[in-house]
Amino acid sequence: MPGKPGGPVAPDTTVPVTGWGRTAPTAARLIRPRTYQEAADAVRNCGARGGIARGLGRAYGDAAQNAGGAVLDMTALDRIHAIDADGGTVLCDAGVSLHRLMEVLLPLGWFVPVTPGTRQVTVGGAIGADIHGKNHHVSGSFSRHVLSFELLTADGHVRTVSRGTPLFDATVGGMGLTGVILTATVRLLPVETSYMSVDTERAADLDDLLTRLTETDHRYRYSVAWIDLLARGPATGRAVLTRGDHAPLEALGPRTRAGRAPLAFRPRSLPPAPDLVPGGLLGRTTVGLFNELWYRKAPRASTGRLQRVSAFFHPLDGVPHWNRVYGRAGFVQYQFAVGHGQEDTLRRIVARISERRCPSFLAVLKRFGDADPGWLSFPVPGWTLALDIPAALPGLAALLDELDEEVAAAGGRVYLAKDSRLRPELLTAMYPRLAEFRALRAELDPHGVFVSDLSRRLGL
Amino acid sequence: MKDAFGMPQSLLVLGGTSEIALATARRLIARRTRTVWLAGRPSPALEQAAAHLRTLGPDVHTLPFDALDPESHEAVLGKVFAEGDVDVVLLAFGVLGDQATDEREPVNAVRVAQTNYTGAVSAGLVSARALQAQGHGSLVVLSSVAGERARRSNFIYGSSKAGLDAFAQGLGDALHGTGVHVMVVRPGFVRSRMTEGLEEAPLATTPEAVATAIETGLRRRSEMVWVPGALRVVMSALRHAPRSVFRRLPI
Numbered sequence: 171m172p173g174k175p176g177g178p179v180a181p182d183t184t185v186p187v188t189g190w191g192r193t194a195p196t197a198a199r200l201i202r203p204r205t206y207q208e209a210a211d212a213v214r215n216c217g218a219r220g221g222i223a224r225g226l227g228r229a230y231g232d233a234a235q236n237a238g239g240a241v242l243d244m245t246a247l248d249r250i251h252a253i254d255a256d257g258g259t260v261l262c263d264a265g266v267s268l269h270r271l272m273e274v275l276l277p278l279g280w281f282v283p284v285t286p287g288t289r290q291v292t293v294g295g296a297i298g299a300d301i302h303g304k305n306h307h308v309s310g311s312f313s314r315h316v317l318s319f320e321l322l323t324a325d326g327h328v329r330t331v332s333r334g335t336p337l338f339d340a341t342v343g344g345m346g347l348t349g350v351i352l353t354a355t356v357r358l359l360p361v362e363t364s365y366m367s368v369d370t371e372r373a374a375d376l377d378d379l380l381t382r383l384t385e386t387d388h389r390y391r392y393s394v395a396w397i398d399l400l401a402r403g404p405a406t407g408r409a410v411l412t413r414g415d416h417a418p419l420e421a422l423g424p425r426t427r428a429g430r431a432p433l434a435f436r437p438r439s440l441p442p443a444p445d446l447v448p449g450g451l452l453g454r455t456t457v458g459l460f461n462e463l464w465y466r467k468a469p470r471a472s473t474g475r476l477q478r479v480s481a482f483f484h485p486l487d488g489v490p491h492w493n494r495v496y497g498r499a500g501f502v503q504y505q506f507a508v509g510h511g512q513e514d515t516l517r518r519i520v521a522r523i524s525e526r527r528c529p530s531f532l533a534v535l536k537r538f539g540d541a542d543p544g545w546l547s548f549p550v551p552g553w554t555l556a557l558d559i560p561a562a563l564p565g566l567a568a569l570l571d572e573l574d575e576e577v578a579a580a581g582g583r584v585y586l587a588k589d590s591r592l593r594p595e596l597l598t599a600m601y602p603r604l605a606e607f608r609a610l611r612a613e614l615d616p617h618g619v620f621v622s623d624l625s626r627r628l629g630l
Numbered sequence: 631m632k633d634a635f636g637m638p639q640s641l642l643v644l645g646g647t648s649e650i651a652l653a654t655a656r657r658l659i660a661r662r663t664r665t666v667w668l669a670g671r672p673s674p675a676l677e678q679a680a681a682h683l684r685t686l687g688p689d690v691h692t693l694p695f696d697a698l699d700p701e702s703h704e705a706v707l708g709k710v711f712a713e714g715d716v717d718v719v720l721l722a723f724g725v726l727g728d729q730a731t732d733e734r735e736p737v738n739a740v741r742v743a744q745t746n747y748t749g750a751v752s753a754g755l756v757s758a759r760a761l762q763a764q765g766h767g768s769l770v771v772l773s774s775v776a777g778e779r780a781r782r783s784n785f786i787y788g789s790s791k792a793g794l795d796a797f798a799q800g801l802g803d804a805l806h807g808t809g810v811h812v813m814v815v816r817p818g819f820v821r822s823r824m825t826e827g828l829e830e831a832p833l834a835t836t837p838e839a840v841a842t843a844i845e846t847g848l849r850r851r852s853e854m855v856w857v858p859g860a861l862r863v864v865m866s867a868l869r870h871a872p873r874s875v876f877r878r879l880p881i
């Protein structure tokens with residue numbers, strides 16, 4: 171089921187399901203509960219091959235798929251129940267998207283505490299993957315801002331789960347495998363405007379980039395670097411850094427369009443990407459050219475530029491279904507993290523990807539701050555790199571396996587929300603708390619009601 | 631589960647001593663395969679094949695399977711699927727027969743047809759149903775270029791492969807959208823036990839080359855794979871050759 175699961179699907183239809191990368195389709199009974207009771211019934215009756223919750227399907231791999239079993243599309247449970255406009259919290263269904271939250275909250279002067287590179291994710295997906303944003307070095311991952319949630323567990327009961335409990339820490343980042351999140355209470359960030367004040371600078375190579383990030387990241391709430399992985403030689407790892415914060419009211423100027431409606435939320439959208447693109451379109455030359463133009467186009471240094479929230483955080487959301495440009499074979503996103511002090515590993519990996527000339531559009535490098543307690547939560551203090559690569563690229567599988575070895579040897583990990591191909595043997599090294607996670611699952615869900623293709627593939 | 635590159639974690643081979651199948655198994659073990667089932671007629675060769683694969687790391691099981699006994703297929707294959715998901719079923723059994731003898735001994739000819747065609751219809755349907763129930767998996771069927779257009783020199787084998795090929799394509803269409811993928815593989819002349827002592831045909835290839843093509847086909851989720859790839863063009867020319875010409879070609 172590439173694209174939106176929200177269509178008018180009859181109850182209990184068996185349909186092929188994939189993640190955002192459109193690899194490895196498997197068939198599942200798609201159930202779209204409209205009430206908590208329907209969700210509980212679906213969990214009780216999901217059958218021998220179990221069930222898994224699904225949000226907007228933005229996980230790249232097979233996390234929200236369940237071959238031969240049930241997939242609970244949670245997007246019909248999309249009510250915002252209560253907004254505390256003074257204290258800055260929201261209580262909403264897990265199927266509410268971050269897009270919807272922004273639409274509702276921005277005019278009230280509040281913003282989501284953490285947003286990924288797309289607004290099209292649900293609160294349930296944000297908790298299930300314990301997502302991080304450009305503000306991780308300051309604000310941590312999504313779970314840091316979750317006060318509590320209601321979890322539908324394997325026995326069909328609903329539990330209220332609060333911070334600081336084992337079930338909380340197993341569920342955040344737990345990829346839907348502890349149960350179905352029904353509602354959540356999330357703390358918000360106050361903002362004066364819906365604009366960002368953005369500083370941009372170019373880094374000539376990877377070392378230059380790491381230095382800049384290390385020395386000045388603390389001055390910004392949001393920070394990310396886009397690396398050109400097709401650049402080689404002395405330019406290896408050249409990048410454009412964009413960093414910023416929510417613009418204060420006085421930055422807009424009273425007589426501008428922005429100043430007259432400082433909290434307006436107006437994302438722009440282009441027509442969807444076509445479904446079938448000739449395979450050659452994303453060759454090295456095209457991608458190389460794109461990366462080159464994009465690097466040249468970036469100002470050497472600019473400060474205080476105003477950008478809309480959508481342009482700053484979610485540039486790709488302007489092109490619906492952009493994932494289709496990779497054609498039938500789909501694509502994989504490789505994202506790993508290694509700790510501080512493991513810069514050599516990072517350098518080696520960047521050099522190897524550049525040498526292999528993977529036709530990868532811009533890769534994203536970010537400095538992570540302190541980790542949060544989720545047992546399978548991905549971020550560790552250090553560095554994370556994420557890149558998209560067409561799955562049809564010959565030799566890619568072996569290359570990524572080699573990179574995994576480097577990452578694991580450095581005590582790092584790959585991100586489960588993006589994964590579609592990790593060798594299961596490496597998982598325990600990457601996630602040292604996996605044993606606790608398995609033990610909790612064995613107790614909470616002894617019959618294995620919650621299963622996904624990801625959990626089958628990796629033996630989670 | 632298969633990964634994003636179509637690489638299976640578990641593999642069931644029907645025709646467990648087939649050289650092409652074993653070359654494929656070795657290749658898949660080098661990637662992600664950790665469980666292998668070799669189904670075949672019980673023999674020391676079958677156990678040896680399993681022992682060899684075990685040295686490469688995976689859990690390898692053997693089980694008795696006879697293509698000529700379709701009544702048993704449901705029970706035999708059912709046991710494998712009851713143990714866990716099977717990501718790829720490789721339907722590799724087949725016999726070449728001996729055209730000259732088989733023309734004189736219709737009972738022999740029927741055995742070729744029953745092994746290659748009806749045996750595969752049965753095992754294919756049983757596997758397909760199990761794959762469909764688990765909601766994922768690939769059925770890889772070793773057909774042959776010999777089925778593309780039956781030749782004077784081996785039309786008994788050729789016709790059985792033609793039937794198998796048509797069956798597998800139809801099955802693939804029937805399973806479209808069910809999460810199950812059917813891939814028809816059409817090798818040309820492969821240097822294996824089956825062709826030992828025969829005169830090589832042009833574009834002859836090896837079990838390893840077929841294995842590589844299968845790996846690539848799984849990654850691309852191909853529905854039809856020719857080995858070597860050039861055969862697709864050659865065969866499309868041959869298919870359209872007039873009957874009078876085709877009959878006299880030295881192939």
Ligand SMILES: Cc1cc2nc3c(=O)[nH]c(=O)nc-3n(C[C@H](O)[C@H](O)[C@H](O)COP(=O)(O)OP(=O)(O)OC[C@H]3O[C@@H](n4cnc5c(N)ncnc54)[C@H](O)[C@@H]3O)c2cc1C
Nearest residue numbers: 225226227228229286287292294295298301302345346351
């Ligand atoms: C363009 C793009 C950019 C991205 N950028 C980032 C980024 O910067 N940082 C980042 O961290 N991630 C990023 N992601 C990944 C994305 O944020 C996560 O995969 C997120 O989990 C997707 O949410 P979803 O609602 O689509 O969930 P799905 O993809 O449908 O599901 C993801 C996981 O959450 C579980 N889940 C969903 N809903 C529930 C529920 N109600 N109860 C229990 N479990 C549930 C599922 O079982 C599954 O394991 C990006 C993805 C895209 C496509």
Ligand SMILES: NC(=O)c1ccc[n+]([C@@H]2O[C@H](COP(=O)([O-])OP(=O)(O)OC[C@H]3O[C@@H](n4cnc5c(N)ncnc54)[C@H](OP(=O)(O)O)[C@@H]3O)[C@@H](O)[C@H]2O)c1
Nearest residue numbers: 645647648649650671696697723724772774819820822824
């Ligand atoms: N070699 C080629 O040139 C070529 C070309 C195109 C297609 N193919 C096809 O590719 C497949 C594999 O061939 P191969 O080259 O690997 O030859 P192979 O080594 O001779 O393998 C044939 C397999 O079929 C098995 N088999 C025969 N009759 C059986 C039965 N009644 N029940 C169960 N298993 C039976 C054999 O098992 P036993 O050990 O019990 O005999 C053997 O495992 C065959 O379908 C063949 O037609 C081969």
